[in-house]
Amino acid sequence: MAMVDEPLYPIAVLIDELKNDDIQLRLNSIRRLSTIARALGEERTRKELIPFLSENNDDDDEVLLAMAEELGVFIPYVGGVEHAHVLLPPLETLCTVEETCVRDKAVESLCRIGSQMRESDLVDWYIPLVKRLAAGEWFTARVSACGLFHIAYPSAPDILKTELRSIYTQLCQDDMPMVRRSAASNLGKFAATVEPAHLKTDIMSIFEDLTQDDQDSVRLLAVEGCAALGKLLEPQDCVAHILPVIVNFSQDKSWRVRYMVANQLYELCEAVGPEPTRMDLVPAYVRLLRDNEAEVRIAAAGKVTKFCRILNPELAIQHILPCVKELSSDSSQHVRSALASVIMGMAPVLGKDATIEQLLPIFLSLLKDEFPDVRLNIISKLDQVNQVIGIDLLSQSLLPAIVELAEDRHWRVRLAIIEYIPLLASQLGVGFFDDKLGALCMQWLQDKVYSIRDAAANNLKRLAEEFGPEWAMQHIIPQVLEMINNPHYLYRMTILRAISLLAPVMGSEITCSRLLPVVINASKDRVPNIKFNVAKVLQSLIPIVDQSMVEKTIRPCLVELTEDPDVDVRFFATQAIQSIDHVMMSS
């Protein structure tokens, strides 16, 4: 190595490390590519580094991926935009590798470089590259080619434009489904760059071919194309060409295609405009809501609110609401669950009367659903319906549902409902909460499952924040402090946890007068786990209470704990004392 000339040294290291058997070293040197390029200077980067990288295409996918990414931002290191074309050869090779993520990254980098290149360079270098890839022997090259047309096309002269369009047409008819899929998913981007005259002829015929592909996976992607193309076309063309395709797709033999339509319906409606939506897409949507495949109904049910928003209330009540009624007693719990998560959003669309008359019964029946997820989904969106029908009507049916969920045998369900309690509290107001839910919140502190007890402690903190310390002083603190005498140490520990969470909300005065004595008392517990948790809680109380209180009460207690027979207790007590000292030093 000493023989090597000084300026050659960085590249020598790079080449050395690129040949290293250790993939990590190779990766590191690829990640340092820009540093090395700077060291080499622009000219040598162009003449030595880039050609070297072009040959180094036989590496692990991970290294190739890193290389594809680095090269995308390499224009400054090769001497700016006028030299950008030197970056194309290595990326072209990366566009042909077998690993999908490497190819995707290479295409992304090529697009980034291409969008900065000068028009003449695009014609001289970029377009030939796209053509080479599109004629590649392996499908991998052709898959990559599809993603580059939208960059190459705009700057091409007319004659080349014609050629590019015909190449794209060929790609859409490729033998390999992978290529057709890539062509289908990139069609929207490409179409956006094509002149309107050709859009209606060439692109639409390509699109029609794709919509009739016999591979489901290709037609699936064509569904997305509908929305993209629809936005590019004049409204009347859109109605003439895109709308029939959407209606056809909504009756496709393959449930996966119909599922895509159901999922994309909102975007499709936006593309065709409100009038045709009312005329043609409402029947299509109703069919999807009544599809015999549950997956399709799930997707359709999840869009019901979004769809209703673009309709007028009469249409929604007349056509959609009956379907919603059916779905609320669907045989698939997942359909009901999807419906429950959006149905609340329909209330503002339908208005108060229709909501009370039609939606409320559905909503109440979902609230009594045997499947907890359905009930939870309703409760989680409570705020939306509250605005329309008011809490009084709701609360009668709501409470039994909440109580049932609160006692569900699956702890994850209990956990989910606890997380909604602060939301419910803010919606229902203090009065309602005190009567009905207060007891539940205390009950959770003594749950068998740790996660529930922990969530319950957190819940108390959030309630205290919601209703203020004064309310908490009356309705939470006494009950909580009472439980410190529970015979089971795990429950006592939960109380300590609740105290440490509540203290910052309650403020210094209440902490000193009510909470601190309880904690100090607990330091005499017979269980070491409680004692070291006392030490931890005391440490967390230090910033809340006054300095004098710390010295007078907390420190003596901690000192006592440092002499505990248990090693963990001593450890945490010592840590807490150190923390007191630290606070004193800094103040």
Next chain:
Amino acid sequence: MNGGDEGAESAAQASPPQPLEWKFSQVFGERTAGEEVQEVDIISAIEFDKTGDHLATGDRGGRVVLFERTDTKDHGGSRRDLERMDYSTSRHPEFRYKTEFQSHEPEFDYLKSLEIEEKINKIRWCQTANGALFLLSTNDKTIKFWKVQEKKVKKIADMNVDPSKAVGNGNVASSSNNVSPKPYLANGGSPSKEVYAHAHDYHINSISNNSDGETFISADDLRINLWNLEISNQSFNIVDVKPANMEDLTEVITSAEFHPTHCNMLAYSSSKGSIRLIDLRQSALCDSHAILFEEQEAPGSRSFFTEIIASISDIKFAKDGRHILSRDYMTLKLWDINMDSGPVATFQVHEYLRPKLCDLYENDSIFDKFECCLSGDGLRVATGSYSNLFRVFGCAPGSTEATTLEASKNPMRRQVQTPSRPSRSLSSITRVVRRVDTNGNSFDFTTKLLHLAWHPTENSIACAAANSLYMYYA
């Protein structure tokens, strides 16, 4: 079902093709006299790729061995030196050892206290890209996706193996004496690209690629799952025949395969002798089949063995996608997917064993799972049998072709009169059954030819006899 194939079929109807004259081509891993077969070396899967340029075998030791065709010229630049070698200009496919790798290792499932064998149950080739080969291999529980790529070796190997010796007669079981002399190697040692695990409660019996090039299925006794090749952590259950109460179980899935061109169709066979064709478009969960293919049993012929021998061990779609070949214990059946009333043709493979079903049941041979295959042109079918025999039938209308061949260097020797090997070499296998049938032919139930594959474009068959891979052509 393209026009060309139909043309060929109608031409065939005019006059059935002449029976083929089968000749020995090659053998890999041939045993010398008296050599004991190692259990781990026994071949358990054979598969040609779509072009027929490559052949893969899997064995009970979890290894996958790849062979490449040597007699075609269009191998591309990297194989230029191959062409310089003096190869015979024979027109039948010839293969050479390419590489091998350890696909599966024995494992232990601690949760279920179950040993998981490393034995390769099935191999399927995937779409080739950039000259790299891709294949799926599976044992009872885990499917793995492999990429085999020729890589430049940074240091040229200093050993100087005479290339001509390495060709044609390599030992499947050992790799050391078969180092590729060319300046590249396959990345057999590197970890597999994807591992699709923990999706099967029962033993996987089949895997099959979809024509869309991005998905595949895996089937176990009770369920069929659908995977995306690039996503190894989730799969979708598309068929579930598990009854709510396992005591009600009467039927299990024995084999499953995708249609060769229609991405939405797949067929699976059952232990009751039925084949179900399902359409994935209809529903996400395809428990209710689209078409049921089943043969009504003749009334009165029912016996204790009826159901056991009706169990289908393998199904294969013909290349045209219109026919399905199925193998049960006694017969090969060819079905037309447009006709669900019964098979279009039935070929007797083991009819002579009917009087011996009791013995076969006692030594468990009746549960042997013979595979079947079709020729690329769909005019012939083949399947294995005992005593290392396999049978080829003409299935074109009017054809009476029915050939029995032996997996040995002299395939037309047909029935073996004397044991080819001393029986002490079978000491590892507990029950040795050797019976002489009424014609004086002996059948050795321990030497069974379960696995075989037909070259996709040529009349060439690869079959496995214990640890040896025999290749024949016509």
